[in-house]
Amino acid sequence: MQHKFAVGALAATLTLGTAFAQAAPEDQAGWYAGIDLARSNLGFSGGGIDGAIANMGVVGAASISTQDTGGGLNLGYRFGKSFALEAGYVDLGKYGFTSFTTSPAVDTLQGVYKAHAYSLSGVGILPMNNKWSLFAKVGYARTATDLSANSVSGATALARASGQGSGVLIGAGATYDLARNWFGKAELDRYQHVGDPSSTGQANINVFSLGMGLRF
Numbered sequence: 743m744q745h746k747f748a749v750g751a752l753a754a755t756l757t758l759g760t761a762f763a764q765a766a767p768e769d770q771a772g773w774y775a776g777i778d779l780a781r782s783n784l785g786f787s788g789g790g791i792d793g794a795i796a797n798m799g800v801v802g803a804a805s806i807s808t809q810d811t812g813g814g815l816n817l818g819y820r821f822g823k824s825f826a827l828e829a830g831y832v833d834l835g836k837y838g839f840t841s842f843t844t845s846p847a848v849d850t851l852q853g854v855y856k857a858h859a860y861s862l863s864g865v866g867i868l869p870m871n872n873k874w875s876l877f878a879k880v881g882y883a884r885t886a887t888d889l890s891a892n893s894v895s896g897a898t899a900l901a902r903a904s905g906q907g908s909g910v911l912i913g914a915g916a917t918y919d920l921a922r923n924w925f926g927k928a929e930l931d932r933y934q935h936v937g938d939p940s941s942t943g944q945a946n947i948n949v950f951s952l953g954m955g956l957r958f
Contacts, residue, residue, distance in 0.1 A: 770823045776927060778814040778953035782835040784855075786945035791839050791855065794889050794943040798900055802843035802851065810835030814951060818865065826865040828879065833858050834936065834947050841891070849898045853891030857936050857947065859883045861911050875917045879931075883911040887937035905938025917955070927953040 784806070791804035812833030820826040834857035841851040863881025870876060889903045915929030929951050937944045 771821055772819070772957055774818050774820060774826075774955050774957045776816045776953050776955035778816070778832070778927070778929070778951040780812045780814055780832060780949050780951040782810055782812055783948045783950075784808040784810075784835060784837050784857075784945055785947060786837075786855070786943065788839070788841075790943040790945060791841060791853075791889075793939075794855075794903065794941070795841060795843075795851070795891065795900070797941055798903065799846065800841075800843055800851075800898060800900065801845040802841040804839050804841035804851075806839035806855065807837050810837055812836075812949075814949075814953075816955075820867075820957075823869060824867050826867060828863050828865050828881075830861045830863070831858070832861070832931075832933075832949060832951075834885070834933065834949065839891075843898055847895075847897040850894040851891040851898065851900070852894060853889065855942065856888045857885060859885040859911075859933055859936065861933075863911055863913075873919045876914075877917065878914045879912065881911045882908065883933050883936075884908050885933060885936040887942040889942040903941045905941040905943075907935050907937045907944060909933065909935030923957045925955045925957070927951075927955055929953070 788804040788806050791806050812835050814832035816828055816830035818826045818828030837855045839853050843849045861881050861883040863879040865877050865879045868876045885907045887905045891900050911933055913931035918926045931949045933947045935944055936947050
């Protein structure tokens with residue numbers, strides 16, 4: 743269902759963007775690339791970790807940090823004034839957790855939950871003046887997660903778990919032209935269904951980022 747929604751939403755964005763782009767000035771078209779500093783928020787509680795380690799045969803009660811700082815890269819092509827197609831990579835964060843287990847042994851686990859994503863999105867752009875523009879994006883994201891934990895006492899043996907998932911990426915933000923080819927950017931994105939519920943668990947992750955871009 744998520745795949746159908748992502749494909750349909752992206753197709754709609756592509757169709758709308760192409761219609762706008764056909765009427766856009768030619769000098770707006772071209773490649774661009776950017777780098778971002780990101781602050782991510784994990785929509786995942788200790789219960790999510792409990793379910794993930796239960797997949798490994800361990801029963802426990804966990805608490806987890808839900809915020810981290812990461813970064814991202816993006817490469818896109820702007821077809822005109824109002825539309826772009828963009829590929830991206832983002833580090834969705836590393837979140838430390840602690841779990842107090844009761845089975846197979848009474849123990850304390852210390853671990854890390856990590857995630858990253860690759861994405862392809864259609865971007866609709868609304869220029870406000872010769873400096874500021876607003877934008878919104880919708881696309882498809884392929885995510886990977888990794889969960890690892892160590893026993894404080896050594897009484898509990900755990901295997902490392904990895905998972906993959908896919909879901910819809912939605913986002914919005916603003917850009918400001920600093921010079922002819924350089925621009926600054928602020929953006930808020932939401933990655934849905936990150937990870938695999940049968941291994942590392944699955945969550946939504948919100949990412950706020952500030953970045954710099956270069957048109958070439």
